[in-house]
Amino acid sequence: MHINDLKYFNQLCIKKSFSKVAKYYDISQPAVSNSLKRLERHFDTTLLIRGNSQKELLITSAGEQLNKHIESIINELQSAEREIVRMNRKSMMLGLSPIIGNIYFTKIAKQIKESSLTRDIITYEAGSNDLEKALITGKLDIALIGSIQKDQNDLLTFLNFAESKFCVFISKDNPLSSRTGIYFSELKDQAFVMFNSSFVHTQALKAFAKNAHFLPKVLFTSIDVNFLMNMVSENIGVTILADIVKPNRPDIVKIPILDDKQPHFYASIAYRSNHLLTESQSSLLEIIKTKL
Template structure:
C-alpha cells in the first residue's frame, strides 16, 4: 500500500473536494482519483459516494472506518520521521513549563554545564498540557511536566520527582495579606489572575471552584509567572499557584489553603515509550534523574 494514497485519502475526508486536495499536494485531480480507486480495490469496498449533479461527496461507513486508521498510521509515520531525524543529531529538545523552569531548571543547567552538555540543549517553553501533547507528537524529546494526577499514558514514561501544595498569592496591600491561611470558599468575590488554559494549574483551580460552587471572576490570563505575580503585586487580582513559585518579594503574600483533599502539583520527568534515546539524550536523562530524583 502506498502511504501517499492514505495521505490523499485523509485530506479528502477533511476537504470533501478532489480539486482542493490535488491543489494542496501539487498534483492533478486524476492522481487523487486513482489513489482512491487503489484504496477501494485494496479494501474491496466503496469509500466515497459521488453525486456529480450536485457536486456532493459522501463518505461511506467503510470510508469513515478507514479514516480512523489512516489518521493513526499517518501520525505514527510522522512520529517515526521525527524520531529518526533526531537520532542523527546531538541536540536534545527539552520541554519546560515556566514554573518548573524557574524552580528546577537552574540546578539542572548547572550540572549540564559541568559536563559540557548545556549548549546542546534546546528548550521549548509552554504549559504542561501543551508540552505533553508536543512530547507525544514527537516534537520534543524529554519534558519536565506538571500534573495534578500521576501521568499514566501508555505512550509516555513518567518518573515523578516532587509534589507541592498549591497556595493563594495576594498583594501585600490586599486585606487578606494579614492572614496566613484561608479557605478557598472565602475567595468567591475576588478577582483572579491566572495562567491560560494550556497550564495544568487551571485544572486544579477549576476543581476547587467547582467543589465550592462558584464561578470565579478571571480578569486576566497570562503565560508567564512573573507577569502574573507583578499583576498580583499591583492588586489587579489574586492568583492560585504551586507553592514552589519563587517569591522573594515584599509586595506579594502567600497564603496556605485550609481545604481538605486539595490538589497537588506533581512534577515528573517524561519521555515517549517508543523513543530510542540517543547516547546524548540518555546522558541528559541521567542528569535530570541525578539532579531532581
C-alpha cells in the first residue's frame, strides 16, 4: 500500500469514476484500478462495487469508513508539508483576529521587535472561526483568537489570557442610548449590523437570541469593525461586540447587557495540539503568555 493509494481512493469516493480520477492525477486508468486492488488486499475487504450500470460505482460501508480516516490522514500530511516548509524557511504564520490584534497584539509588538522575531513572523488577519480552521489545516502555526467557549476543539491547545462580556453598541440618536444597562430581549425591534460568520460574534448573537426567544433582524454583515461603527453611528442598526472594544466615535454609546445567562468572550493563544513548536515559536509564545 502506498500513500497515493489513499489519495486515489479518496478521489474515487468523491468522483465515483475511474476515468475522472485518472484524469485528475494525470495517470492511467489501470493505475487507479491497481491502486484499489492493493487497498482491498491490505484491508482484506471490498471497498467499492459496480452498480447496475458499468459506470456506476458504489462505496461499501468499509470503503466509507476507510475514507473518513483517509480524509484525516491527507489533512495531516498536508499540514505536515506546510509546517516543514515554514520550519525550513525559519518562518512562522501568526493568525490575528482584527479585534484581538488591535487591542492585544499592539501590547507585545514592541517586545517582539526587540527580540528580533519580526523577521520570522508573517501575520495573517481573519475572523476567529476562519483562523481556527487555518490552524487545524496547518496553514497557521499560532493564532490569537476569540471564542465564546473555553477549549472548544480537541485538535487545538488554547491558553486563555482574557475574558469579557458582550455589550450593545448603539447610536446616541437611538431612544435606548440613555440606558445604563439593557436586557437583550429589549432589542427585539432593533435592526442589527454584525461581523460576518467568520467571527465568533455571530455565534454570540445566536446565543443571546436563543435565550431571548426571538430571531434578530441582521441588515448588514462585514469583516470591518469601522464599517460596523459607522453604520451604528448613522443609526442604521445596533451591534454587539466584546466589552474590550471601545467606541471609535463620540456619537456611539456602549451599553452592558444585563442577562444573567449570556455568552462570554474569551481571548486565547491557540495552536495545534500535535504541533512541535520551533525555538522562535516558543519564544513568541512565552512573550504572549507573560505580557498578556
